Amino acid sequence: MTRFLPPLRLVGATILRDGAMQSRSIAIADGRITRGPLPEIDLSGYYVMPGMIDLHGSAFARHLAPRPAAQFDPMTALCSTDREAAANGVTTAYLSQGWSWHGGLRGPDFAETMLAALYRYQLNALIDMRIALDCETHMVDTAARLMAAIRRFDVGYVMFRNTLDDTLEQLRYGHLTALDEAATEASRGRLHRAQARSREVPRHLCRLAEVFDEMGIVYGSSGDGDGETRESYAMIGAKHCAFPRARRAAAAAKAMGDPVILSATSAVRPSGPKSGVSVIELVKEGICDALASDYYYPSLLSAVWSLVDTHGVSLPAAWALVSQRPAEIMRTPDRGTLGLGRRADLVILNQQTRQIEATLVAGRLAYLSGEAGARFLGHGSQPSAPFVPAAKMTTRTPQTRRN
Template sequence: MIINNVKLILQDEIINGSLEARDGVIYRYGEGASRLPQALDGDGGWLLPGLIELHTDNMDKFFTPRPNVDWPAHSAMSSHDALMVANGITTVLDAVAIGDVRDGGHRAGTLQKMIDAIIDSHATGATRAEHRLHLRCELPHSSTLGLFEQFMDQPAVSLVSLMDHSPGQRQFVSPVKYREYTQGKYHLSDRQMDAFEREQTALARQWSAPNRAAIAAHCRRRNITLASHDDATVEHVEESRALGSAIAEFPTTEAAARASHHLGLQVLMGAPNIVRGASHSGNVAAHHLASIGVLDILSSDYYPASLLDAAFRVAADETNGFTLPQAVRLMTDNPARALGLGDRGLIAEGRRADLVLAHRHSGHVYVKNVWRQGRQIF
């Protein structure tokens, strides 16, 4: 597979040239052009490594497209996968929730179905992107540890995050914000909300600490990458680091992000935050963390198209000093290194030929072609 006439986004520079892949890996690249007739003309577009997505909730909407609608697993997985590759994402960690912030939440009912779909579709080659598992563990529940232990030895498990969405914790240090968010999401009356808040506080008091310690210990023994979630204070970050976390997902304050970066945790923020210019929940903005040099990884979170868009927006923002190669590493090399995936994430000889050809039209950057291990998948 040969691509001519492209702007290759390398680790630290951009060059105009061509690339050749053989047997699924990058064989060579440079400023010259191939004269072989099978070479693809990239028409001056950007050629960058395939994007690596560590935390996407996108799959949920296909398995449960409407309340009480249970969609067939094969169709749901196929549609989710198609949207991933269409946005240049070649490695996907599908986030599934272990436990739920609400008893009987829809995620509990589709958990096994989603995990089976991810594993089976990968085993049979039914998906175009490479799909792995990200287990999001909601700590304040009696069933969380047992469910985690049921799935923790699946080879597809590549990342585990520890979440606590109970009142007064992490994302919801503010009780006012907690009530606003929860009542809006679950359509609870004031009376129902009071009862729900008491219940969640009691559950957190009983289960959060022992579940956090037990799940982290399982991850350390199995060398599964561990992530904190929504840390809000320096104390939160210090606890996460002591447990062995390598990634800080969505720190909610500048102080937590600075502490995470200082202690060696890779700070992960949402690409939609970059595109929109702010956090939808009112927490610290990703572009601000970029401007102070503590942004390491971007995730598309709930909107797959945001990932590539965010890379070019970060590079165009003069307040942070990111070059385009540095911005692209936020969703390629940096997440690959955080997971220990040394075979991908960069355009370099011997790396996997996971590649994205992108063009700009009317000010918008869009994906034209995608390859995974040298095979065109979009």
């Protein structure tokens, strides 16, 4: 783990604090937000924002298997994911790992491998990386194994998911290309064995919910297709409603006071009317509590600016969807805002280019670039040249390209 930065005061920036953009300084020492006269770094022309908390991200799968037949070592994938997340302002990341009858990278065997790899990697991680287990509801026969893995690797977040009916429909109509390994006999066998235990699923989920409550595990459901499904999960304590596939499911969760987590990627790349859910509309109606990266880390920042520029949402309100609200949802009061005594999880953005140039995690440097990097390294030195707005930037020629 990298060392803390020396005690510093960031001055001249516009800071998101107490729910408003304020022109004030912020001091950090020993990994926390503090006060007092400290050596200063001039960040005029920058925003300082709370670090992003990503509640559901599967981008690591791209680093693990960039091609279906090309799988890399999990430690290598975690290292690459760690750096990508930090460069995109994520300071706490929940990596979505399947526990499914689909097998392969979503099966229990690989889930245990991934959990063990992250357990080892965390000592050297730049950001706070955790696992969110996406558990298929029909994995009745793996209940003991699931709980053993959760206890061994201290998993604190589980989401129930049911893709069995959709998969059966795809098989029925011959749409095998949409499925991972669906054409293999082994996959078909796992599917039909899971289907055979359908009557046991409600009791299975209730037993898991009881244990989760005893252990203090946060849990919910993902991909709810209607309000009734959402209500059934809520009744057993699975409060989180992530990526609902129908507006009724999201509205039902909101009516019951349960958090609704939507895809930032869908906010900036809408799926069209067939998706049944307009992320932007739900945000504007107050039905969305948090945005998650889904499968693309840059979507978090893009969604924030889209809400601000196109949909009339204030920057503090938009940013709360990726920082303060996720922290509240996950019961992590030490992060999500820039209050005194909180973890020094900061994102530093150039006001003109709107790009992230630095990410600090618990007072440690996780990512540093651009003019902000020069100022940190120069401890407050002024920029040698004026900022160039993004709209006026030109492509560098080989003669002017920096090494």
